[in-house]
Amino acid sequence: MNKDRLPNQQPENNTELISLALSHSLRTQRALFLIQLKSALQELQQTQRSFVLLLIKVDNITEVEQSFGSELSHKLITIIQTHLQSLTSSNDCLVNLQGDEFALLKTDITDADSAIELAKEIQSQFRFSFQVNNYKILCSSSIGISLQQAPHSVSQVLKDADIALTNARHQGFGQYHLSTALPTPMKNTLGILQQEKLTRAIINHDILPYYQPIIQLNNNQLIGFEVIAHWHEKEQCGDNNFISLAENTDIIIALDLHIINKACLQLKKWHNSHRDNQQIILTMNLSAKHLILNGAVEHLIFIIQQQQIPPHSLVFEFREQEFMLHNKFAICSLEKLRQIGVKVGLDDFGTGFSSLNAFFQYPIDFVKIDSRFTNRMLMSKKDLSLIRVIRDISHDMGFKVIVEGIETQQQHAKLVELGCEFGQGSYIAEPMDYRHVNRLLDL
Secondary structure: OOOOOOOOOOOOOHHHHHHHHHHHHHHHHHHHHHHHHHHHHHHHHHHOOOEEEEEEEEOOHHHHHHHHOHHHHHHHHHHHHHHHHOOOOOOOEEEEEEOOEEEEEEOOOOOHHHHHHHHHHHHHOOOOOEEEOOEEEOOOEEEEEEEEOOOOOHHHHHHHHHHHHHHHHHOOOOOEEEEOOOOHHHHHHHOHHHHHHHHHHHHOOOEEEEEEEEEEOOOOEEEEEEEEEEEOOHHHHOOOOHHHHHHHOOOHHHHHHHHHHHHHHHHHHHHHHOHHHHHOEEEEEOOOHHHHOOOHHHHHHHHHHHHOOOHHHEEEEEEHHHHHHOHHHHHHHHHHHHHOOOEEEEEEEOOOOOHHHHHHHOOOOEEEEOHHHHHHOOOOHHHHHHHHHHHHHHHHOOOEEEEOOOOOHHHHHHHHHHOOOEEOOOOOOOOEOHHHHHHHOOO
16 A cells, blocks of 8 residues: 555456455454464353464465466455354354464364364365466465463463464475363463563574494493483573473474484584494484374474484383374374384383283384383382383394493492393483594594
8 A cells, every 4th residue: 555645545457346345344254263272262261172273384375376376366365264263154254364374263173083184174175286377377385283271361371372384384385283282271381472582592502412322331432322302501491490391381392393403413423423423313302293293203204314324313202101102193104204214213111001911012222221220120019020021022022222320339339230232311421512423432
């Protein structure tokens, strides 16, 4: 709009008239959307009835506009909105928030599985080209899913959905991401400012990989390192556990990918520095969300291939409890990783209730014995016996055992006596940055 025109002057042409009408219509739609969102929150507070908010972004609208012009891209958005409208019911609210981004509020969906199925159904609308004028245009969509199960403010609901959309787009075009929002009391405890600090720390590369040596216990030979995310400012996250903050707010995907990228680049340098260093492996504990989110495992594989890292040099560890929560999806994703040569580790073994089942159900290569058993084994016959059992079953099934939390010479000696293969802990070495590793490797 021409800034010099007085308020009572009329638009100069039909295009501008249409633009003004659309602008007024969008403002009305957004106002109605906010009213319905407030109503859904009130209903949630009174009856505990959950609802879902989806943010849907057309991935390549910028390229469409550059190739065909803004008028055609506007028509495309209108056509896409019509397709999305066909998936809604009378109680739903679909609104074009801005340009290529839509919000869909559904109060008849109260669980994660149904929300994911809806996202898949929406993305199926983009599998075929859209007819616009004489052109057939192919688009994809990224979707952020925010399932609301506890009362929040309107702004917090929108922020949850926006974070989910951002995480979906981190995985590439045509993906979705489900936000597992925390109840309000915990969100208040963690604080929005802490989330923002954590996000900013990832973007600014303030969180870096540290490396804790893993050795072969019987001869103290270095075999590799566990990668640990290290943030100098972590005390700003209250309880010093910024990993939990990342996991609970869905920032964990971005954090994991950031650390994997950095660590793989460093591993490549170590492999190339000397022939003896080509045997070094890295183990990394990842969120189970990499196993269940659409396209997440493919993103991990892409990073490995892009960095040209030998896949067998990587061990991706997942916690035992998380395996149990996502059985069907986890197995499929783990198989994809192992097919390209990545090793899979079962972390914190022995702390859950279904440990032996995990041996038989899941495709794994390494078992990591939790440090709590290591700390108690010299004083507790039960813990010592459990370590023997894990060792025997693992060896019989072809798994390698890593014992974590070795803090004394006596623990080290006992584990050698037990025939455990690999270990790590403060007695062996504390986590260190890449410069200390370089000195360790005589680089």
